[in-house]
Amino acid sequence: MATINKNFEKLPGSYLFSTIAKKVREFEEANPNAEIIRLGIGDVTKPLAPSVIKALNSAVDEMSKEETFKGYAPDLGYAFLREKIAMYDYKDRGCNISADEIFVSDGAKCDCSNIQEIFGIDNTIGVCDPVYPVYVDSMAGRTGLYNSDTMRFDKVIYMPCNAENNFVPELPGKAPDLIYLCFPNNPTGAVISKDELQKWVDYANENNSVILYDAAYEVYISEENVPHSIYECDGARTCAIEFRSFSKTAGFTGLRLGFTVVPKDLVLDGVALHGLWARRHGTKYNGAPYIVQRAGEAIYSEQGRREIKEQIGYYMNNAKIILEGVKDAGFTAYGGVNAPYIWLRTPDNMTSWEFFDFLLDKANVVGTPGVGFGPEGEGYYRLTAFGNREKTIEAMTRIKEAR
Amino acid sequence: MATINKNFEKLPGSYLFSTIAKKVREFEEANPNAEIIRLGIGDVTKPLAPSVIKALNSAVDEMSKEETFKGYAPDLGYAFLREKIAMYDYKDRGCNISADEIFVSDGAKCDCSNIQEIFGIDNTIGVCDPVYPVYVDSMAGRTGLYNSDTMRFDKVIYMPCNAENNFVPELPGKAPDLIYLCFPNNPTGAVISKDELQKWVDYANENNSVILYDAAYEVYISEENVPHSIYECDGARTCAIEFRSFSKTAGFTGLRLGFTVVPKDLVLDGVALHGLWARRHGTKYNGAPYIVQRAGEAIYSEQGRREIKEQIGYYMNNAKIILEGVKDAGFTAYGGVNAPYIWLRTPDNMTSWEFFDFLLDKANVVGTPGVGFGPEGEGYYRLTAFGNREKTIEAMTRIKEAR
Numbered sequence: 001m002a003t004i005n006k007n008f009e010k011l012p013g014s015y016l017f018s019t020i021a022k023k024v025r026e027f028e029e030a031n032p033n034a035e036i037i038r039l040g041i042g043d044v045t046k047p048l049a050p051s052v053i054k055a056l057n058s059a060v061d062e063m064s065k066e067e068t069f070k071g072y073a074p075d076l077g078y079a080f081l082r083e084k085i086a087m088y089d090y091k092d093r094g095c096n097i098s099a100d101e102i103f104v105s106d107g108a109k110c111d112c113s114n115i116q117e118i119f120g121i122d123n124t125i126g127v128c129d130p131v132y133p134v135y136v137d138s139m140a141g142r143t144g145l146y147n148s149d150t151m152r153f154d155k156v157i158y159m160p161c162n163a164e165n166n167f168v169p170e171l172p173g174k175a176p177d178l179i180y181l182c183f184p185n186n187p188t189g190a191v192i193s194k195d196e197l198q199k200w201v202d203y204a205n206e207n208n209s210v211i212l213y214d215a216a217y218e219v220y221i222s223e224e225n226v227p228h229s230i231y232e233c234d235g236a237r238t239c240a241i242e243f244r245s246f247s248k249t250a251g252f253t254g255l256r257l258g259f260t261v262v263p264k265d266l267v268l269d270g271v272a273l274h275g276l277w278a279r280r281h282g283t284k285y286n287g288a289p290y291i292v293q294r295a296g297e298a299i300y301s302e303q304g305r306r307e308i309k310e311q312i313g314y315y316m317n318n319a320k321i322i323l324e325g326v327k328d329a330g331f332t333a334y335g336g337v338n339a340p341y342i343w344l345r346t347p348d349n350m351t352s353w354e355f356f357d358f359l360l361d362k363a364n365v366v367g368t369p370g371v372g373f374g375p376e377g378e379g380y381y382r383l384t385a386f387g388n389r390e391k392t393i394e395a396m397t398r399i400k401e402a403r
Numbered sequence: 404m405a406t407i408n409k410n411f412e413k414l415p416g417s418y419l420f421s422t423i424a425k426k427v428r429e430f431e432e433a434n435p436n437a438e439i440i441r442l443g444i445g446d447v448t449k450p451l452a453p454s455v456i457k458a459l460n461s462a463v464d465e466m467s468k469e470e471t472f473k474g475y476a477p478d479l480g481y482a483f484l485r486e487k488i489a490m491y492d493y494k495d496r497g498c499n500i501s502a503d504e505i506f507v508s509d510g511a512k513c514d515c516s517n518i519q520e521i522f523g524i525d526n527t528i529g530v531c532d533p534v535y536p537v538y539v540d541s542m543a544g545r546t547g548l549y550n551s552d553t554m555r556f557d558k559v560i561y562m563p564c565n566a567e568n569n570f571v572p573e574l575p576g577k578a579p580d581l582i583y584l585c586f587p588n589n590p591t592g593a594v595i596s597k598d599e600l601q602k603w604v605d606y607a608n609e610n611n612s613v614i615l616y617d618a619a620y621e622v623y624i625s626e627e628n629v630p631h632s633i634y635e636c637d638g639a640r641t642c643a644i645e646f647r648s649f650s651k652t653a654g655f656t657g658l659r660l661g662f663t664v665v666p667k668d669l670v671l672d673g674v675a676l677h678g679l680w681a682r683r684h685g686t687k688y689n690g691a692p693y694i695v696q697r698a699g700e701a702i703y704s705e706q707g708r709r710e711i712k713e714q715i716g717y718y719m720n721n722a723k724i725i726l727e728g729v730k731d732a733g734f735t736a737y738g739g740v741n742a743p744y745i746w747l748r749t750p751d752n753m754t755s756w757e758f759f760d761f762l763l764d765k766a767n768v769v770g771t772p773g774v775g776f777g778p779e780g781e782g783y784y785r786l787t788a789f790g791n792r793e794k795t796i797e798a799m800t801r802i803k804e805a806r
Contacts, residue, residue: 047466063450065450069451069654071447118408134687254472273407
């Protein structure tokens with residue numbers, strides 16, 4: 001008889017954002033006149049850039065004619081897109097990554113979870129705490145058991161990130177086999193300097209660990225000496241896989257496009273991970289839509305880059321408004337300079353969820369309780385810069401009044 | 404130190420269609436003037452229907468304006484699409500499937516492989532032989548070892564399909580925990596009658612097995628008493644998951660859209676599989692693009708259905724031309740009536756690959772060697788009806804001359 005994968009039973013009941021949605025729905029039902037402002041989920045609000053729309057229209061037109069119709073895409077993605085990525089995201093920043101080391105996909109969420117399939121089931125995994133829940137929830141048989149008191153799985157190696165270490169974890173004493181790092185960080189908005197990241201690369205190479213580097217927010221980096229890619233570090237080609245997304249870069253959350261870089265020099269036990277990921281990608285995935293790949297290509301044109309820069313500028317201005325707003329209101333807050341997330345300390349020893357309820361009730365503002373990202377997130381709260389300008393300003397006014 | 408997932412090493416070196424592509428490339432280099440006709444891969448050639456293009460254009464327009472822009476899609480897909488599917492694909496055929504049992508995705512290939520994640524790693528799996536390679540290649544730890552002499556994995560339960568049983572397998576003596584069935588079948592083009600399928604449903608319910616039913620080609624069914632969905636059978640709601648695709652139905656191979664049905668009555672050990680798949684889908688997948696879901700919705704409009712019917716008619720006319728053509732040329736052939744695939748016996752005791760080389764050389768026609776789908780496919784060869792009409796006719800002329 002068929003049986004279920006018992007690992008699902010180890011997962012905490014509900015996905016963080018589903019719980020939030022439920023609470024907000026209940027509040028709305030009880031308070032039908034409340035005008036709720038949502039600064040919780042990391043979804044964008046600006047429409048697609050004109051260059052992207054133009055590329056979509058033109059690609060849709062191609063799909064309407066027999067001569068230019070496109071069926072199945074090449075396994076790893078169209079060359080026109082991979083070459084632009086290799087040039088603008090890597091070569092231009094001094095990174096030695098070739099187009100055929102880039103795997104186009106429908107987003108970083110799928111890739112950063114599915115990547116675990118190419119590794120041994122007994123590999124240990126290190127994650128920052130707090131952390132984007134997907135890394136942990138997709139670990140299947142590798143987590144060990146969940147302890148609901150500590151809110152931790154017993155086989156996962158948690159690397160605490162807090163104000164004391166500037167939200168950049170220490171190198172663990174015993175090296176995890178796989179190490180998830182995400183910078184600029186979701187949820188804390190922290191970044192890592194190039195020197196610090198180099199230490200992680202050296203550590204991974206010394207210990208034969210693989211770094212799974214989530215660089216989904218690199219476009220929000222505004223300061224110097226903050227690496228946009230792990231391949232800016234020496235030796236990363238032998239120890240790191242990098243994930244990128246068009247979601248936050250160009251507002252593709254509803255269009256779906258991302259990519260993963262697996263350098264050909266990354267070899268375990270004589271086997272190149274590039275070949276394994278190519279096999280996994282080719283066997284269980286059928287490529288991102290042609291029209292979406294054309295849309296992705298458009299952000300690398302001169303006009304496209306200008307438009308994207310403007311869009312990012314808009315969100316980062318929101319980030320500034322939030323960071324200054326909550327500081328003015330007397331909060332201690334982090335992030336928001338190189339990332340679209342502001343990570344603030346809850347006041348008066350409130351727990352994350354108490355503060356969530358407080359803000360929902362008093363200010364009708366919705367953010368994300370820090371504890372939802374891991375136990376070290378307790379006492380923190382995340383606000384995102386992806387909202388509309390007027391509502392973001394209004395939210396700050398309300399938060400100040402509620403305080 | 405990190406290690407690889409050793410199960411990858413058990414897979415035969417190359418994906419079938421990559422080997423074919425390589426052989427064709429080499430032939431082309433040696434014979435630069437040959438005009439090769441490809442009736443091998445199951446990719447469509449007709450452009451998207453006018454209704455689909457119209458829906459795409461309108462959805463792209465929505466994405467260009469702040470008021471109508473769409474970010475992340477709902478986890479399970481937009482209600483506008485799921486409700487159309489529930490109505491036209493299920494209710495209209497007397498199947499009791501509700502919209503919230505339908506999970507929209509980017510295609511059946513991903514779903515029919517990823518579905519294995521919700522089952523125990525020790526579950527045995529039965530597959531038809533010959534079979535669509537993806538089911539087997541994605542089994543990860545469940546296959547046992549590969550024997551290159553028998554071309555079989557030792558833990559997979561193979562269910563032979565050949566001319567003797569009309570390409571419909573017998574019920575195995577010992578029931579597999581999971582059973583992949585695909586009707587209309589890829590690669591043989593065979594169908595199963597409703598009475599026969601009912602036997603499988605009863606068998607699965609008696610043995611607590613789960614049927615993974617791939618109905619990607621249901622739209623090609625032209626005869627009566629051939630089930631379009633497994634849910635036409637009594638009791639399927641407690642034992643079957645069904646996969647569908649817009650790829651072959653509406654030419655979406657390059658647009659990517661499909662869906663999976665997990666009835667809420669399908670329960671193992673007290674756990675509803677619906678909840679497990681929802682958790683898997685929500686954790687590791689981020690939804691099909693809004694514009695593509697709108698495109699999918701368009702095929703259910705009155706005009707859309709008319710256009711799709713015409714497109715399918717075109718391909719099925721090709722199928723008829725091929726079936727009659729190869730029979731005229733003296734071949735024994737199957738399929739092609741309720742499926743876009745024609746499955747023919749190789750002549751003169753040629754192996755599948757010998758016949759592949761023979762046709763490539765003498766007729767410059769490319770099909771797929773039957774043995775590529777499994778050992779029972781040896782001595783067979785697959786032709787597809789997705790080509791252009793003129794080329795399909797020309798291919799038949801050449802095959803007759805080569806014979």
